[in-house]
Amino acid sequence: MLSIVVNGSARNCGDGATVAxxxxxxxxxxxxxxxxxxxxxxxxxxxxxxxxxxxxxxxxVRAVGGG
Amino acid sequence: xxxxxxxxxxxxxxKDAVLEHADPMVIAxxxxxxxxxxxxxxxxxxxxxxxxxxxxxxxxxxVAIRRTNIGQNPGEPSLLDHxxxxxxxxxPNTAGCYSAEDAVRTLKLARELLDxxxxxxxxxxxxxxxxxxxxxxxxxxxxxxxxxxxxxxxYTSDDPIAARELEAIGCVAVMPLASLIGSGMGIxxxxxxxxxxxxxxxxxxxxxxxxxxxxxxxxxxxxxAGVLMNTAIALAQxxxxxxxxxxxxxxxGREAFRAGxxxxxxYAASPSSPSSGLIGR
Numbered sequence: 001m002l003s004i005v006v007n008g009s010a011r012n013c014g015d016g017a018t019v020a021x022x023x024x025x026x027x028x029x030x031x032x033x034x035x036x037x038x039x040x041x042x043x044x045x046x047x048x049x050x051x052x053x054x055x056x057x058x059x060x061v062r063a064v065g066g067g
Numbered sequence: 068x069x070x071x072x073x074x075x076x077x078x079x080x081x082k083d084a085v086l087e088h089a090d091p092m093v094i095a096x097x098x099x100x101x102x103x104x105x106x107x108x109x110x111x112x113x114x115x116x117x118x119x120x121x122x123x124x125x126x127x128x129x130v131a132i133r134r135t136n137i138g139q140n141p142g143e144p145s146l147l148d149h150x151x152x153x154x155x156x157x158x159p160n161t162a163g164c165y166s167a168e169d170a171v172r173t174l175k176l177a178r179e180l181l182d183x184x185x186x187x188x189x190x191x192x193x194x195x196x197x198x199x200x201x202x203x204x205x206x207x208x209x210x211x212x213x214x215x216x217x218x219x220x221x222y223t224s225d226d227p228i229a230a231r232e233l234e235a236i237g238c239v240a241v242m243p244l245a246s247l248i249g250s251g252m253g254i255x256x257x258x259x260x261x262x263x264x265x266x267x268x269x270x271x272x273x274x275x276x277x278x279x280x281x282x283x284x285x286x287x288x289x290x291x292a293g294v295l296m297n298t299a300i301a302l303a304q305x306x307x308x309x310x311x312x313x314x315x316x317x318x319x320g321r322e323a324f325r326a327g328x329x330x331x332x333x334y335a336a337s338p339s340s341p342s343s344g345l346i347g348r
Contacts, residue, residue: 026137060137065131067129
């Protein structure tokens with residue numbers, strides 16, 4: 001089991017999970033989002049082959065109303 | 068022989084069409100028909116957001132970048148469903164960032180979110196009470212972003228020297244405040260804006276502080292290339308009606324600027340009607 005932090009909240013993932021697996025677990029598959037892992041952008045094309053590691057800090061963002 | 072009215076219409080139609088595109092706002096090499104940029108915050112719902120954008124005629128629309136709500140309503144509506152990138156130039160902002168690092172990080176996420184989109188609005192705040200920009204951090208962030216290939220439209224104070232430095236860094240537009248963000252206080256220092264406009268070689272847009280249509284017209288009459296606003300429309304009693312008012316004010320102000328106003332003459336009063344031929348003399 002991996003312990004990671006997603007958008008500031010602790011979360012567990014299965015061993016060997018990738019960013020794509022996390023996105024699916026969060027029910028965000030196919031949504032307009034962007035992902036950062038430990039301060040670095042993970043491009044959409046790399047979600048499937050970017051493994052998660054214990055202690056990872058993940059940010060998942062979207063566009064919202066703003067001026 | 069066609070009627071005079073039909074002839075006039077035939078003459079007017081192509082001329083109007085030409086006029087509509089004769090004076091575009093050009094930012095980073097791209098021409099925009101509308102000089103009004105609007106934000107998408109503070110509306111009642113996405114339907115009202117969209118209705119206001121449509122009434123405003125805006126082509127460039129700002130969005131903020133925020134964390135997704137984890138585990139809440141996976142089916143909740145999304146702003147980009149109502150304001151799609153296929154119809155508008157989306158301008159991601161760095162609202163809420165207080166350091167160059169946070170602003171750069173936010174815009175890298177925005178670029179990933181919007182498939183490599185380079186045009187962005189940089190703002191680095193210095194104080195949560197006034198939302199006044201931190202110019203030092205803004206300059207630092209602008210340097211990093213321009214080097215990284217971003218096209219940076221930058222929110223700043225109405226300081227001509229800061230504006231000059233931001234232009235020198237390579238920002239594609241400089242956007243001084245008219246007054247504090249969300250204050251609706253209007254243009255507090257028109258002469259500073261004029262100094263910035265007169266010196267700049269990139270478009271200068273007023274960003275923040277506009278309260279009502281006349282404020283937008285004044286900004287345009289000063290020679291600004293455009294105006295970016297959010298609260299003045301979103302918090303009007305009737306946002307959609309105000310969006311239309313802003314569109315007209317921007318157009319009127321721009322035409323007045325291009326027309327060139329008459330000089331101000333405090334004492335040299337000059338009647339518009341003939342001084343001779345008055346009866347009973």
